[in-house]
Amino acid sequence: xxxxxxxxxxxxxxxxxxxxxxxxxxxxxxxxxxxxxxxxxxxxxxxxxxxxxxxxxxxxxxxxxxxxxxxxxxxxxxxxxxxxxxxxxxxxxxxxxxxxxxxxxxxxxxxxxxxxxxxxxxxxxxxxxxxxxxxxxxxxxxxxxxxxxxxxxxxxxxxxxxxxxxxxxxxxxxxxxxxxxxxxxxxxxxxxxxxxxxxxxxxxxxxxxxxxxxx
Amino acid sequence: xxxxxxxxxxxxxxxxxxxxxxxxxxxxxxxxxxxxxxxxxxxxxxxxxxxxxxxxxxxxxxxxxxxxxxxxxxxxxxxxxxxxxxxxxxxxxxxxxxxxxxxxxxxxxxxxxxxxxxxxxxxxxxxxxxxxxxxxxxxxxxxxxxxxxxxxxxxxxxxxxxxxxxxxxxxxxxxxx
Numbered sequence: 001x002x003x004x005x006x007x008x009x010x011x012x013x014x015x016x017x018x019x020x021x022x023x024x025x026x027x028x029x030x031x032x033x034x035x036x037x038x039x040x041x042x043x044x045x046x047x048x049x050x051x052x053x054x055x056x057x058x059x060x061x062x063x064x065x066x067x068x069x070x071x072x073x074x075x076x077x078x079x080x081x082x083x084x085x086x087x088x089x090x091x092x093x094x095x096x097x098x099x100x101x102x103x104x105x106x107x108x109x110x111x112x113x114x115x116x117x118x119x120x121x122x123x124x125x126x127x128x129x130x131x132x133x134x135x136x137x138x139x140x141x142x143x144x145x146x147x148x149x150x151x152x153x154x155x156x157x158x159x160x161x162x163x164x165x166x167x168x169x170x171x172x173x174x175x176x177x178x179x180x181x182x183x184x185x186x187x188x189x190x191x192x193x194x195x196x197x198x199x200x201x202x203x204x205x206x207x208x209x210x211x212x213x214x215x
Numbered sequence: 216x217x218x219x220x221x222x223x224x225x226x227x228x229x230x231x232x233x234x235x236x237x238x239x240x241x242x243x244x245x246x247x248x249x250x251x252x253x254x255x256x257x258x259x260x261x262x263x264x265x266x267x268x269x270x271x272x273x274x275x276x277x278x279x280x281x282x283x284x285x286x287x288x289x290x291x292x293x294x295x296x297x298x299x300x301x302x303x304x305x306x307x308x309x310x311x312x313x314x315x316x317x318x319x320x321x322x323x324x325x326x327x328x329x330x331x332x333x334x335x336x337x338x339x340x341x342x343x344x345x346x347x348x349x350x351x352x353x354x355x356x357x358x359x360x361x362x363x364x365x366x367x368x369x370x371x372x373x374x375x376x377x378x379x380x381x382x383x384x385x386x387x388x389x390x391x392x
Contacts, residue, residue: 079283100368105242150314150339154281158348161367164244168368169349170286 080148093177093205101163108165113189122183179208253344257334275356290369297372
């Protein structure tokens with residue numbers, strides 16, 4: 001009897017909620033993200049429809065979204081790079097990066113980073129991102145045109161940056177890794193006066209997918 | 216009753232999330248150290264020459280941008296709305312396009328019509344005279360030609376708080392006799 005009363009009571013409580021629970025569940029899951037320990041999430045970026053890796057801690061938010069090699073080829077060829085020069089960029093590992101200082105103006109913090117302190121870790125080997133200055137020296141040797149160099153320079157995430165509350169940047173981050181390869185990315189930055197580190201585990205460079213027109 | 220409470224909670228959750236997404240995009244940061252704005256002379260897309268020094272005595276919102284930069288595109292309409300709201304104020308908006316040609320910028324204005332000057336820094340000389348590291352970057356230049364504030368990334372430029380701040384800056388501090 002007690003069980004029947006309990007079931008009846010629960011039914012009254014649950015029934016009106018069920019579709020709202022489903023709605024709430026949908027809202028919360030719609031970002032398709034998997035929260036891991038310590039603020040790291042992965043999922044599929046809604047706009048790019050490609051995988052992303054993100055870290056967020058209430059002051060900083062940084063998201064790395066895969067860029068397909070074909071996207072990169074097309075992007076730079078449209079900005080004055082020849083096919084073989086754009087291949088140099090597309091053949092490395094490129095991510096679209098969105099870096100934000102999300103601290104509130106009521107409790108602001110400053111964020112400073114230097115990409116030269118970031119590290120890739122792959123099969124026990126460490127590497128570093130390929131920064132603007134390295135590319136610039138390469139483009140100078142290859143006599144790339146000024147408009148193409150400008151477009152490239154401003155498309156990349158700056159090597160260093162200082163963000164105040166509300167500031168953000170988009171920019172490409174490039175790594176000397178082959179398409180499709182997996183690696184861990186160790187990030188470091190200064191949050192006001194405090195040094196921070198985080199590892200984004202098991203990131204993956206986008207595969208260089210070639211669609212066969214013959215099917 | 217419980218369902219109504221749940222509805223209210225869900226509504227508050229969604230409102231909180233959307234307001235949080237906009238938070239921080241309605242302010243610009245004062246620089247630790249102000250510096251004199253580097254003068255320049257650039258043509259707009261109609262071929263008219265603009266010198267920064269022509270605007271001395273006004274607050275200048277100096278925006279560096281490119282058509283391929285998503286946050287740059289995103290903030291353009293709000294800059295145009297801000298221009299309209301500031302039409303009776305001594306505040307001007309100058310948007311310096313970096314590294315593109317007139318045709319590209321002209322085509323862009325088909326989708327993003329604006330009436331403030333779009334200046335052509337085709338060879339990137341002007342942007343190099345400012346400490347810009349990424350696009351968009353916007354500087355606020357005081358009436359006496361000092362760069363006093365900076366924003367990185369887009370802003371909602373027609374936000375009342377931001378407009379009030381710009382209006383406040385157009386009034387020079389009173390000097391003691």
